[in-house]
Amino acid sequence: MTNEWDAVIIGGGVAGLSAAQMLGRSRRRTLVIDAGEPRNRFAAHMHGVLGHDGMDPRALLERGRAEARAYGVEIVEGAVARLEDAGDGVLVHRADGTIDTARAVVIAAGIRDDLPDIPGLSDAWGRAALHCPYCHGWEVAGGALGVVMTSPAGIHQAQLVRQLSDRVTVFAAGGVPMGDDAMGRLAARGVSVVAAAVVGVAPRGDRLVIATADGEERVLDAIFIAGAPVLDLAFADGFDLARADMPGAPLDVDLMGRTSHPRVFAAGNVTAPFGNVPVSMASGSMAGAGVNAVLTEEDFDRAVAERTAERNAGWEERYAAEDRFWSGRVNGSVAAVVASFEPGTALDVGSGEGGDVVWLAEQGWEATGVDVSPTAVRRATALAAERGVEARFVVGDGVGSVVGEFDLVLAGFLHSWEPDFPRIGMLRAAADRVAPGGRLLIVSHAAPPPWAREVPDHAPAMRSPAEERALLDLDPAEWEVELEEVRKRAVTAPDGSPAELDDGILLFRRR
Numbered sequence: 001m002t003n004e005w006d007a008v009i010i011g012g013g014v015a016g017l018s019a020a021q022m023l024g025r026s027r028r029r030t031l032v033i034d035a036g037e038p039r040n041r042f043a044a045h046m047h048g049v050l051g052h053d054g055m056d057p058r059a060l061l062e063r064g065r066a067e068a069r070a071y072g073v074e075i076v077e078g079a080v081a082r083l084e085d086a087g088d089g090v091l092v093h094r095a096d097g098t099i100d101t102a103r104a105v106v107i108a109a110g111i112r113d114d115l116p117d118i119p120g121l122s123d124a125w126g127r128a129a130l131h132c133p134y135c136h137g138w139e140v141a142g143g144a145l146g147v148v149m150t151s152p153a154g155i156h157q158a159q160l161v162r163q164l165s166d167r168v169t170v171f172a173a174g175g176v177p178m179g180d181d182a183m184g185r186l187a188a189r190g191v192s193v194v195a196a197a198v199v200g201v202a203p204r205g206d207r208l209v210i211a212t213a214d215g216e217e218r219v220l221d222a223i224f225i226a227g228a229p230v231l232d233l234a235f236a237d238g239f240d241l242a243r244a245d246m247p248g249a250p251l252d253v254d255l256m257g258r259t260s261h262p263r264v265f266a267a268g269n270v271t272a273p274f275g276n277v278p279v280s281m282a283s284g285s286m287a288g289a290g291v292n293a294v295l296t297e298e299d300f301d302r303a304v305a306e307r308t309a310e311r312n313a314g315w316e317e318r319y320a321a322e323d324r325f326w327s328g329r330v331n332g333s334v335a336a337v338v339a340s341f342e343p344g345t346a347l348d349v350g351s352g353e354g355g356d357v358v359w360l361a362e363q364g365w366e367a368t369g370v371d372v373s374p375t376a377v378r379r380a381t382a383l384a385a386e387r388g389v390e391a392r393f394v395v396g397d398g399v400g401s402v403v404g405e406f407d408l409v410l411a412g413f414l415h416s417w418e419p420d421f422p423r424i425g426m427l428r429a430a431a432d433r434v435a436p437g438g439r440l441l442i443v444s445h446a447a448p449p450p451w452a453r454e455v456p457d458h459a460p461a462m463r464s465p466a467e468e469r470a471l472l473d474l475d476p477a478e479w480e481v482e483l484e485e486v487r488k489r490a491v492t493a494p495d496g497s498p499a500e501l502d503d504g505i506l507l508f509r510r511r
């Protein structure tokens with residue numbers, strides 16, 4: 001069975017639930033899959049979390065789940081076994097065989113603290129064997145405290161612990177051999193250093209007995225010890241996510257939780273193993289917002305693509321409904337402007353039935369026409385054959401499907417009655433295809449034809465060349481305006497009477 005979600009969050013700790021809250025509040029269909037083993041599950045109280053000081057970490061998660069569910073988030077117990085890239089989404093395979101599809105995933109699976117293999121240590125973990133002076137130091141301040149070094153960073157931890165008590169013993173065997181400098185610093189503040197390895201930890205009431213390899217035993221109120229951070233991200237192996245160069249090799253993310261894969265976000269300890277609950281909540285919240293931002297952008301992109309396809313289908317329908325739409329002759333204004341140019345390569349954007357392109361080919365141009373209507377392109381190709389010239393026609397939207405630069409890019413009467421027709425954007429894209437020294441020629445209706453003064457209210461304005469130039473906003477350092485004028489063109493009105501059209505001419509040359 002496959003379930004479809006906007007976002008699937010892997011891990012329902014504080015990071016995952018914070019992401020879920022943002023996504024739920026953004027009305028995103030969100031699923032949290034949680035294996036139920038948050039990193040701080042060994043501790044009965046939580047500190048350093050503003051507004052929740054001393055709270056049971058489980059109570060915070062319970063509240064977080066209730067809050068997320070109130071915004072429609074679904075939360076299930078389970079483990080994610082594998083992620084699979086599906087191009088426009090991610091397939092999330094659970095260990096029980098369920099498959100969820102998500103437009104984006106947030107990895108908030110936390111870390112595991114890999115403790116040294118000291119008998120009795122894991123039983124004391126989170127109670128009298130503590131990982132962080134900020135989270136649990138105050139509660140044991142002033143007591144007899146130990147710091148068991150597991151890496152060179154243990155010195156740093158020892159200094160922090162000394163801030164809490166003047167009775168501190170450092171068990172140095174698990175770190176690198178301590179140099180004179182470090183020994184001197186610790187001694188200067190009355191910290192004793194034990195060189196023998198710790199071989200056992202056992203409870204005695206609320207206290208701990210620390211046994212060392214030299215046969216000594218010391219009774220302490222608590223020890224601080226840093227486990228090595230382990231990220232268990234085998235489920236994301238296929239994604240080759242970039243890692244940061246720090247202990248545990250966490251996922252490398254930006255401020256919005258973006259990983260190196262566009263549909264994979266990450267938050268919490270998987271991105272910052274040193275992070276506490278507030279840091280993890282903050283990054284979860286940002287990742288949730290990051291996912292929503294990306295999905296929102298994608299929703300708009302998709303809507304635009306659908307609208308464009310609909311509009312293009314409309315053009316095809318119009319061409320297909322008639323045997324022939326246009327005259328097959330070149331537009332008089334186009335011919336008048338282009339006549340004096342040295343032929344080269346030319347592209348006509350919106351070439352219709354090919355009248356202008358075929359004329360260009362007849363003048364010696366290597367001419368290409370692009371149009372959204374396959375019917376128009378077929379007719380244009382037939383017209384070139386009929387007139388015995390070589391011209392290339394392709395089906396495409398704007399300049400999108402045509403590669404390369406051209407000496408002349410022509411956009412003749414690239415109009416639509418539809419108010420959301422992206423004319424200016426298409427003209428800018430056309431300008432991008434002009435080769436250095438080449439020209440962009442825009443010929444347009446500067447006013448409606450005299451027989452159609454009753455234009456629909458919603459129709460886009462027919463603009464003067466000056467107005468179009470201002471909207472196009474091409475960089476004057478790069479573009480020189482060679483022509484900007486309205487030319488009258490004599491035509492025959494639909495009722496057979498003579499009439500004149502206002503053709504707007506805008507000719508740029510790329511410097």
Ligand SMILES: Cc1cc2nc3c(=O)[nH]c(=O)nc-3n(C[C@H](O)[C@H](O)[C@H](O)COP(=O)(O)OP(=O)(O)OC[C@H]3O[C@@H](n4cnc5c(N)ncnc54)[C@H](O)[C@@H]3O)c2cc1C
Nearest residue numbers: 011013014015035037039040047080110135268269276277
């Ligand atoms: C003993 C101890 C005490 C601590 N005390 C404090 C404290 O007092 N104050 C403080 O600020 N910080 C404290 N911390 C740090 C705190 O635990 C972390 O900062 C925090 O838990 C990180 O949140 P997270 O959401 O990233 O990961 P976690 O809280 O670890 O949550 C990750 C969740 O993802 C789940 N998961 C993992 N893999 C999968 C998978 N494949 N599929 C589905 N689910 C998965 C896990 O089971 C877990 O439920 C403590 C840490 C420890 C070790």
